[in-house]
Amino acid sequence: MAKETGRKLVASNRKARHDYLVEDTFEAGLVLTGTEVKALRMGRASLVDGWAGFDGDELYLEGVHIPEYLNGTWTNHAPRRKRKLLLHRKELTRISHLTRESGHTIVPLALYFKDGRAKVEIAVAKGKKEYDKRHALRERQDNREAERAISSRRRGED
Structure with missing residues (x-):
């Protein structure tokens, strides 16, 4: 083997x-x-x-x-x-x-x-405290939205 x-x-x-x-x-x-x-x-x-x-x-x-x-x-x-x-x-x-x-x-x-x-x-x-968890989730969601906006903007410019 x-x-x-x-x-x-x-x-x-x-x-x-x-x-x-x-x-x-x-x-x-x-x-x-x-x-x-x-x-x-x-x-x-x-x-x-x-x-x-x-x-x-x-x-x-x-x-x-x-x-x-x-x-x-x-x-x-x-x-x-x-x-x-x-x-x-x-x-x-x-x-x-x-x-x-x-x-x-x-x-x-x-x-x-x-x-x-x-x-x-x-x-x-x-x-982590509860507010730290909420802050981390919010930060992740904001980053995801920003990436989505950038990628849609790039597709629109091409």
Whole structure:
């Protein structure tokens, strides 16, 4: 069997960028069981309720839903179990220092395969207020309208 190369996206958490102000991102490996890997290869996962937290000096991913593998037997995994994240010690200490500040949390942004290995992109983020979310939506809408006006103006001049 040929070795996989490149990046294959399994799941992304688009709502995280809306709800949080992303300050720093990290790529972490995941400790998974065999049926979890097979379920991920089928493209089935949800990061919506996911978060990461420290248990002692190790970082764990919680709340991420990887459904049971359909062809699994009694060896199937629990869909929302705690999964250990694999990071370098320097990265773990940096994340722990960043999250000590008030209002900061660790959220998963994307779950993907990179060269055949399951990876998760996590971010140290700060929660946005409701007015910040409305302002970001308004800004995006204004930019979209401006681009639309420019492109229609160009088509009209040709």
